[in-house]
Amino acid sequence: MDRDTLFRHLNELTKLEEFDAGVPFYGIPDLGKYPIANIKVPVLAMFGEKDDRMGFSDKESALKLEAAAKEAGINFTLKFWDAGHAFMNQSNTPMYVPEVAKLALVETSQFFTKQFE
Numbered sequence: 001m002d003r004d005t006l007f008r009h010l011n012e013l014t015k016l017e018e019f020d021a022g023v024p025f026y027g028i029p030d031l032g033k034y035p036i037a038n039i040k041v042p043v044l045a046m047f048g049e050k051d052d053r054m055g056f057s058d059k060e061s062a063l064k065l066e067a068a069a070k071e072a073g074i075n076f077t078l079k080f081w082d083a084g085h086a087f088m089n090q091s092n093t094p095m096y097v098p099e100v101a102k103l104a105l106v107e108t109s110q111f112f113t114k115q116f117e
Helices: 003-011 061-071 100-113
Strands: 043-048 076-081
Touching: 043 061, 043 100, 061 076, 076 100
Parallel strands: 043 076
Antiparallel strands: none
């Protein structure tokens, strides 16, 4: 599935009312096509501090996403990890950072637990 198709599917998910929270990892859709204001649930966004995929998941782009989310009134938390892109991807051995992945999963679990209390 190409990136644009993936984001079209994700955009459709923003229209569903079944979601109570979300935790995306390292990636930003084209906000011109997929308005951030469509998000109506709390978000914990995870990014790698050393990610160098400019315009998609680098630190500067993630900070711009956070600013847009806050401006739209979204309950949005941005978390940077000491890693690059794909730090959670076990099948991408050069990028996978097991220690960070474990901590990110714990934080994800805590976030969802808090949202569903």
